[in-house]
Amino acid sequence: MIIISNEKLSQLSTKAFQHYRRSATIMAVLLLICGLCCLVYPFVMGVYISYLVGFLFCLCGLYALGSCFIFRHRGKKALLLTVIFGLVWLIMGCSLLINPVGGMISLTTLICFLFIFGGISRIAAGISLRKGSGAGWQILIGLLDLIIAALWLSSSETQTFIITTLFIGLEMLFTAWGILMMRRALPARI
Template sequence: MTASAHGEQLRTSWVWMAVLAVISLIGGILALLNPLAATIAATVMAGWVFAALGAIQVIQSFRVTGWPGFLWALLFGVLTLVVGLSLVFNPLAGMVSLTLLVAVLFLVIGVVKILYSFSLRPISGWGWVLVSGIVSLALGVMILSDFPYSATSVLGILLAVELLSNGVLFLLLALGLRKA
């Protein structure tokens, strides 16, 4: 297929992109209106993903016989499966664990971005990396300062922001495709 044929297919798909935008924006608004429900939903979805990955790893470990990493692959699969099922069947405890993980990730990413920004110092725009690192660090501190109570809303708010961001992206793409 030629580039012009691909371009034509993209231009005619603007309606579907707009539908995705609306669904994502509605999901983001609903997640903001009820962050606890969104947090529980995100925890359960993460649990199902972990459970599926664990089950696949367990199956895969038995498919390759006679290799020295069998026990490690099996152990990894079983642990991933257990974590996933734990999140699915006990999402309230799971959301506390995931929120703590998110806070620690924000802290670590913030520190790494700040250090990285200093290495970029002679380059124009290095300050934006510094600002991004400070924001990440501040988010981690904010989550931990209200922990474990923040666990009831943090994941839901992050999900809402992601859905709203995707909705805006899809809407802008749809409008761009419509004009093309």
Template sequence: MAVVVHREKLRNSWVWMAVLAIISLVGGVLALLNPFAATLAATLMAGWVFSLLGAVQIIQSFRMQGWGGFIWSMLFGVLTLVVGLSLIFDPLAGMVSLTLLVAVLFIATGAVKIMYSFSLRSVSGWGWILFSGIVSLALGVMILADFPFSASSILGILLGVELISNGVLFLFIALGLRRL
């Protein structure tokens, strides 16, 4: 009975996966239409996320002041906040560091997708997941190969390709779940 309920939940989740596919595909096309704006937007968004995380960490540090790790927690929060503010107030310089970070992220996610695809060999469309992982890995290597000269535009282009690749991945997962 539990297997049937679990399988039914998976089958019904295909719509959400299809929505993720559409969002990712649209975002990828928009990023390719204006790669500099996509790079700038990614840098600013990362800056705001780091700033928010840093502020929350600082507040949390004061809430646990008697704790032995107060200083380390506070230091982590301050450093995270400083990174975020530097990306917000100097996004052009931040593009270079974010480009390096994204290159590492693409390489890591590519490796994970490749391993994930091998675990799904019994599922229809697993080869597309493998392809998506290879694309992610290649994008990370491409960023590092031309680093830092094209950081202002290549990140937006590669982000667009990555989003499209993820959209295709989500689409094939959605179709596979629908067939369950």
């Protein structure tokens, strides 16, 4: 949890504040190590990421199906949707565990769809707010999102796999840097 408000920050006890700083440091170091590994060994780390995501998808699917038995009296539509989503999670998880390269390519397709959707949304927001400040940046970032998605989709399977792993590694590095900068900006004591 990131606490930005000075009011909330001043309400923390010294012990909770130190625990928060320690947890943030541990998370940042882990992200830094994993991000560097993704950049140095993209193919191997891509396989590990596929296995991890597949395992988490399977857990989500089992949890969704298990919750059907607990909440079976809540309504037939909700139960049906929960079963469908649970099965989808399980199928996605098993596909990632069985074929990590193919599963990572499926995740890449999903990420590309999100880039396309985000790019179109940003361009539309920039056009609708063209007189406001930052509208040009919205359009530029939207165009960059579309270019990234096009480059990603035009790559071969191996290139797509490696690009996705490198992208995840860079995201981990930037997140680790952000957490460390936030931790550094926090005072040592309340």
